[in-house]
Amino acid sequence: xxxxxxxxxxxxxxxxxLLLSACAAPPNPADYAQETPKLELRNYLNGPLLAHGxxxxxxxxxxxxxxxxxxxSWEGDTGVLExxxxxxxxxxxxxxxxxxxxxxxxxxxxxxxxxxTATGVAAGNALRWxxxxxxxxxxxxxxxxFDDWMYLIDDKVMLNKARMSKFxxxxxxVTLSFQKL
Numbered sequence: 017x018x019x020x021x022x023x024x025x026x027x028x029x030x031x032x033x034l035l036l037s038a039c040a041a042p043p044n045p046a047d048y049a050q051e052t053p054k055l056e057l058r059n060y061l062n063g064p065l066l067a068h069g070x071x072x073x074x075x076x077x078x079x080x081x082x083x084x085x086x087x088x089s090w091e092g093d094t095g096v097l098e099x100x101x102x103x104x105x106x107x108x109x110x111x112x113x114x115x116x117x118x119x120x121x122x123x124x125x126x127x128x129x130x131x132x133t134a135t136g137v138a139a140g141n142a143l144r145w146x147x148x149x150x151x152x153x154x155x156x157x158x159x160x161x162f163d164d165w166m167y168l169i170d171d172k173v174m175l176n177k178a179r180m181s182k183f184x185x186x187x188x189x190v191t192l193s194f195q196k197l
Contacts, residue, residue, distance in 0.1 A: 043165070045121070048142035055141050055168040058117060060196060061088035061097050069176075069192035079188070080104060086194075093117040131159055141168040160187065172196045 067084040081104040088097045094116055101109040113134075115125045123136035125147070134147030145164040150157050164178040176192040 048140035051140035
């Protein structure tokens with residue numbers, strides 16, 4: 017009887033573990049293919065935008081808040097996105113992206129403080145944007161991996177969640193709300 021009880025317990029535990037592992041699968045842009053409104057970067061990142069954001073550490077504590085004034089423009093399949101950051105401590109920063117629409121929801125991008133080329137995949141209302149950023153901290157520069165997820169809420173608002181990591185260890189998250197002006 018004890019052996020039968022242990023067998024059923026192991027079976028239930030195994031089924032639960034399998035169920036939980038299926039729930040833990042990371043998102044994929046294709047998961048959002050049917051979501052609307054459809055995110056078209058050429059449309060959304062064209063003209064002026066304003067974003068508000070914050071950086072939280074691994075514990076979830078807000079470490080830095082900021083606003084970003086953005087201006088996007090496109091010629092054919094190439095866009096330029098100018099980002100002017102102003103942090104709550106008064107610091108300012110500028111990043112200028114050159115974004116290439118590769119077709120089929122795929123994008124690439126470069127910027128002066130980005131290592132190599134960023135890659136993006138869009139489907140439905142979502143975009144996954146991945147890149148390595150040269151991040152200055154206390155007089156040193158660290159190369160930090162960003163895994164950005166952007167979700168178009170309506171024709172004016174897009175939300176962005178980014179996971180920052182180094183050597184696979186999460187350093188914190190960036191949360192942004194974009195408003196098309």
